[in-house]
Amino acid sequence: MQPYPVDPGELREAMGRWPSGVTVVTTADPATGRPWGFTATSFTSLSMRPPLVLVCLDLGAECRPAFQRAAGFAVHILRSGQRGTAERFATRGADKFADGVGVRRGLYDVPLLDGAAATLECRLTERLPGGDHLILIGAVQRVTPGPDEPLLYHRRAFVELPAPALG
Numbered sequence: 234m235q236p237y238p239v240d241p242g243e244l245r246e247a248m249g250r251w252p253s254g255v256t257v258v259t260t261a262d263p264a265t266g267r268p269w270g271f272t273a274t275s276f277t278s279l280s281m282r283p284p285l286v287l288v289c290l291d292l293g294a295e296c297r298p299a300f301q302r303a304a305g306f307a308v309h310i311l312r313s314g315q316r317g318t319a320e321r322f323a324t325r326g327a328d329k330f331a332d333g334v335g336v337r338r339g340l341y342d343v344p345l346l347d348g349a350a351a352t353l354e355c356r357l358t359e360r361l362p363g364g365d366h367l368i369l370i371g372a373v374q375r376v377t378p379g380p381d382e383p384l385l386y387h388r389r390a391f392v393e394l395p396a397p398a399l400g
């Protein structure tokens with residue numbers, strides 16, 4: 234007997250029809266300094282005054298304990314051409330910070346990735362329960378813009394969008 238009114242597969246299929254941007258969210262474990270990160274499409278702008286954003290992290294993610302302890306995190310809004318980065322940070326057990334990725338550290342010692350469409354460095358202000366996910370709320374401390382050519386995710390596939398025409 235299915236315990237919920239909606240079948241998870243049905244919900245997944247419906248959510249696949251909602252195109253979104255793609256982010257990589259990073260942090261550093263304050264106990265060890267070790268960098269952690271995951272690919273996320275659950276990123277949302279929450280408030281402008283004060284500037285707040287949120288992202289939802291699976292309770293079963295290997296990186297969750299680090300986000301549980303961290304003082305801050307960075308959201309990298311990926312650009313077209315960063316599909317490999319998205320795949321790497323979505324792969325459990327992968328050496329996500331190999332080849333010098335994330336060597337540069339920002340606020341709260343958080344590892345920063347190069348070349349994103351935008352980077353939002355945040356203080357981690359709240360962790361709220363959200364079913365099988367943890368809702369991480371961040372107060373944005375610094376924004377770094379990059380090339381305006383976003384990477385999208387639609388129907389469980391990455392889609393690259395060219396820069397918008399000027400004028």
Ligand SMILES: Cc1cc2nc3c(=O)[nH]c(=O)nc-3n(C[C@H](O)[C@H](O)[C@H](O)COP(=O)(O)O)c2cc1C
Pocket residue numbers: 255270271272273274275276289290291293294295296297319322323324325326386
């Ligand atoms: C396009 C895409 C979007 C994803 N969005 C999320 C998300 O919003 N939240 C989340 O917890 N996992 C999300 N995932 C899955 C995680 O990136 C993946 O399970 C990651 O490996 C989890 O971190 P871990 O390696 O520390 O376990 C997404 C994966 C993909 C491919």
